[in-house]
Amino acid sequence: MKLIEAQGLRVSLGEHPVLQGVDFHVDPGEIVTIVGPNGSGKSTLLRTLIGAVKPQAGKVTRKPGLRLGYVPQKLQIDATLPLTVARFLSLPHRISRAEGRAALEEAGAGALEGRPMSGLSGGQFQRVLLARAILGKPEVLLLDEPTQGLDQPGSAAFYRQIEQIRARLGCAVVMVSHELHVVMSASDRVVCLNGHVCCQGHPETVAQAAEYRALFGTGTHGALALYRHEHTHTHDHAHERGHDHAHDHHHDHAGHGH
Structure with a gap:
């Protein structure tokens, strides 16, 4: 059973339409990362999923008695x-x-x-x-850009903490991110949002999608380049363990046909 399912969400803030025709779901135990440019509706989607924002159309269904944990931006x-x-x-x-x-x-x-x-x-x-x-003891942990303002080692350490919590509690994780290159290694699914769902799937699949590349670019400063860069530099043994762990995740998922 899906923990949360949203169908056909339309959300406006005042006169401003933010989300249109958004379908989204969370399965038990998975890590879902939501990416997209500023103003793409990422925070609004999270707030709609937890019930803090009411959609003009569509519906959000939660498992009865679902325990939520929320980390605001x-x-x-x-x-x-x-x-x-x-x-x-x-x-x-x-x-x-x-x-x-x-x-x-x-x-x-x-x-x-x-x-x-x-x-x-x-x-x-x-x-x-x-x-x-x-x-x-949430069944779904939702985090809205939790590493904004942290440096890269701080971000990486925070994400490793999330992975450990997921492993121990068995909870699903929904994370809004502003830096895909760190998050992708641990994500089971990436959803690219820009007012609507542009594309979604396994990180590798999304990174190759034309819609994703149109939003994030493919050059040296594109998120995919940073994601690759993340795995090729090690600075000390602690970092090396973190990188290897992320690298293993990446290869584990690469064989799955999502």
Whole structure:
């Protein structure tokens, strides 16, 4: 059974049409990456899937009782508010200290429990948001450009964390990305969005599609070139393990006919 299925979505924000005729689904345990240019409706699609935005046409069907975890693109917290990480995790529903610690450990933020939210770096903040999203043991984890603003090693480390969480919780992952070259290695399916679904399938298939190339280009600065580049440079042993893992993923999937 599909965890989430959207059919024929049409969404406008004010007078502005954002999504038109979008079909989308999430199967148990898969990693789906949504890519597309700015203004292509990626965030709106995610917000429609979780029920925060109501479509003008079409419908979203979720498995009854589906547990969702959501990491928003931006979350403004008043810097003058004396809010620790542990307290933040307990909003709006109080959780035990053990639950909070376990979620932070899982998200790679175990040492941050007592830190003020206002003093966190970008990467630390994202990991705390991730910890909060996995508190309810979600069946689908949805992340909206979670590595925006992080450097490449920080992004790669964050994505490895997501893979580990997927492996342990068995949850599906839906990720909106702005950097295809890092994400592709772990994705089971890539959906290219530009107000409508341009193309979708296994990363290799999408990277070869004319519609994808029209949006992202094929030259030195194109996403595919960066994706290749990602696998050919190793800087230290930790990175090498990460690259090899991504490379294995890439070859595992290359043999499947999606």
